[in-house]
Amino acid sequence: MSYRRAVFLCACLGLMLTGPQAHAQDDENDFLDMSLQSLMEVEGMPIDVLTTHIHPKGEWMIRYQFMTMPMEGNRVGADSVSTENVLQGYKVSPTRMTMQMHMVDVMYGWTDDLTVMVMMPFVQSSMDHVTRGGASFTTGASGLGDVSLMAHYNMALHGPHSVVFVGGLSMPTRSIDAVDDTPAGEQSLPYPMQLGSGTFDLKQGISYIGQTRNWAFGADAKGTFRLGENSQQYSLGNRFHSSVWATRRLYRWSALSLQLASERWGDVAGADPRLNPAMVPTADPDLRGGWRLDTRVELSFFIPSGSFQNQRFFIDAVLPAYQNLHGPQLELSHVVRFGWEWRF
Amino acid sequence: MRISKVLVLAVFFVLGFAGGSSTAGENETRLQQIKAAYVYKFAGYVDWPETSREERPAFTVGVLGDNPLGSALFALESRTYDGGPVAVRQIASVAEAISCHVLFISESETQRLDEIVARLHGQSVLTVSEIDGFVEAGGMIQLMVHKNKVRFSINLIAARQAKLNIHASLLALARHVIQ
Numbered sequence A: 001m002s003y004r005r006a007v008f009l010c011a012c013l014g015l016m017l018t019g020p021q022a023h024a025q026d027d028e029n030d031f032l033d034m035s036l037q038s039l040m041e042v043e044g045m046p047i048d049v050l051t052t053h054i055h056p057k058g059e060w061m062i063r064y065q066f067m068t069m070p071m072e073g074n075r076v077g078a079d080s081v082s083t084e085n086v087l088q089g090y091k092v093s094p095t096r097m098t099m100q101m102h103m104v105d106v107m108y109g110w111t112d113d114l115t116v117m118v119m120m121p122f123v124q125s126s127m128d129h130v131t132r133g134g135a136s137f138t139t140g141a142s143g144l145g146d147v148s149l150m151a152h153y154n155m156a157l158h159g160p161h162s163v164v165f166v167g168g169l170s171m172p173t174r175s176i177d178a179v180d181d182t183p184a185g186e187q188s189l190p191y192p193m194q195l196g197s198g199t200f201d202l203k204q205g206i207s208y209i210g211q212t213r214n215w216a217f218g219a220d221a222k223g224t225f226r227l228g229e230n231s232q233q234y235s236l237g238n239r240f241h242s243s244v245w246a247t248r249r250l251y252r253w254s255a256l257s258l259q260l261a262s263e264r265w266g267d268v269a270g271a272d273p274r275l276n277p278a279m280v281p282t283a284d285p286d287l288r289g290g291w292r293l294d295t296r297v298e299l300s301f302f303i304p305s306g307s308f309q310n311q312r313f314f315i316d317a318v319l320p321a322y323q324n325l326h327g328p329q330l331e332l333s334h335v336v337r338f339g340w341e342w343r344f
Numbered sequence B: 001m002r003i004s005k006v007l008v009l010a011v012f013f014v015l016g017f018a019g020g021s022s023t024a025g026e027n028e029t030r031l032q033q034i035k036a037a038y039v040y041k042f043a044g045y046v047d048w049p050e051t052s053r054e055e056r057p058a059f060t061v062g063v064l065g066d067n068p069l070g071s072a073l074f075a076l077e078s079r080t081y082d083g084g085p086v087a088v089r090q091i092a093s094v095a096e097a098i099s100c101h102v103l104f105i106s107e108s109e110t111q112r113l114d115e116i117v118a119r120l121h122g123q124s125v126l127t128v129s130e131i132d133g134f135v136e137a138g139g140m141i142q143l144m145v146h147k148n149k150v151r152f153s154i155n156l157i158a159a160r161q162a163k164l165n166i167h168a169s170l171l172a173l174a175r176h177v178i179q
Helices: A003-027 A083-089 B002-020 B030-043 B050-055 B071-078 B107-120 B156-161 B168-173
Strands: A060-077 A079-081 A092-109 A114-131 A136-144 A147-158 A161-171 A179-182 A185-188 A200-211 A215-227 A239-251 A254-265 A290-303 A311-332 A335-343 B059-064 B084-091 B102-105 B126-129 B141-146 B149-155 B176-178
Touching: A060 A083, A079 A311, A083 A092, A083 A114, A083 A311, A092 A311, A136 A179, A147 A200, A254 A311, B030 B059, B030 B071, B030 B102, B030 B126, B030 B141, B030 B149, B059 B071, B071 B084, B102 B107, B107 B126, B149 B156, B149 B168, B156 B176
Parallel strands: B059 B084, B059 B102, B102 B126, B126 B141, B149 B176
Antiparallel strands: A060 A079, A060 A092, A060 A311, A060 A335, A092 A114, A114 A136, A114 A147, A147 A161, A161 A200, A179 A185, A200 A215, A215 A239, A239 A254, A254 A290, A290 A311, A311 A335, B141 B149
């Protein structure tokens, strides 16, 4: 992690820790000082919850977010390896991959305890390569990714503490037949460049959310489990996510969040017969798994009244703190995401 | 790598701070504080009979059953009503509730709600609760959360029977008025 990233994260920590004093002075007894009409416009839930959450009955939420996720350089285990090292074992080495995703989520509060959700991603990926002979080339793919249908159920609510179960299904709405030009002609793209999994995937998880007046905090654990093989005789590895997070309201209209997340994903089971695993590490089904520890910072702005009422704008950055990859495998540089959501 | 480890520890520290550093004033949720503010604000829209004022010189808010609003309700004691102090009391029995101007009836009393309403019939006590069907059961103001905001319904008939005058401006803000 670079010095600049460390300074950035430390500045966020400082803002989060010094926020309470400023906020306490600003908001002391504010509910009691408000008119009843103003009180009726106050939102009951914290300004931002970083994880699975429940919407009140009848409430809709539309969210759009754009995410860019560059990966650069290769790792074997926790250690970086040079492109030259990779090329000692393979004819082609990936050097950089960028995935950009436009995601539209629609959530609806079916009851006060059950929220349903549709997630629709549009993905653009590109990967830069270099060959043993020194030539370089880029492949790319874009299109609708796998659409997910999810349900969030409020299992337990006790005062400021709640536990939410999340379950759903990711559907193989995207084909796994992406091809592009390479020095060897038009070829099927390797596993990380295919835009979908090709399988129905079961998603399950559980979240704890706690809240006080100015803080929301919680922990969650989620898994994605592949149901069977796809049409190309393989299935992507299962994924497991867990995190702890905290959100601090800085003012009535903004919040700062920090999250520490673990991402673990398995190797590919089976193998795509169109790929030659001796050619490039990204085509090797045994070199897809790994574990990563991420730190995430999010700043959000909430509009409580006026023409843009109930809209939230957010920007966040994910900085990996530790990566241990079955490699050679491209390592994550960072993730930047920004978006907008509207509840009505 | 060393910086990464330091940052990881720092994040854990902040998360620990978030979970464990709440001061006494932060132990209630936003929602509890908002509801407590509603209870206080309602008093400004209600006229109690003169006889009630003479019998109960201090403006008193009682809570019957398990207090769901925590210390947010007791924070009302820092305020004034009509130039006088506001007292908040945990009420042990319905008989004791008659001495209150406002009685917040906890959801823990749901099973005996009919009995409570019957015993308070005709008494100038503004009853407030979150119990489902409270106003239909003869209570006066029911708080509810709708689309993440606190709303309320009013049983004007019950208020009139208790000789309480609820201002038209409060009725206009209610989601539903039984009259």
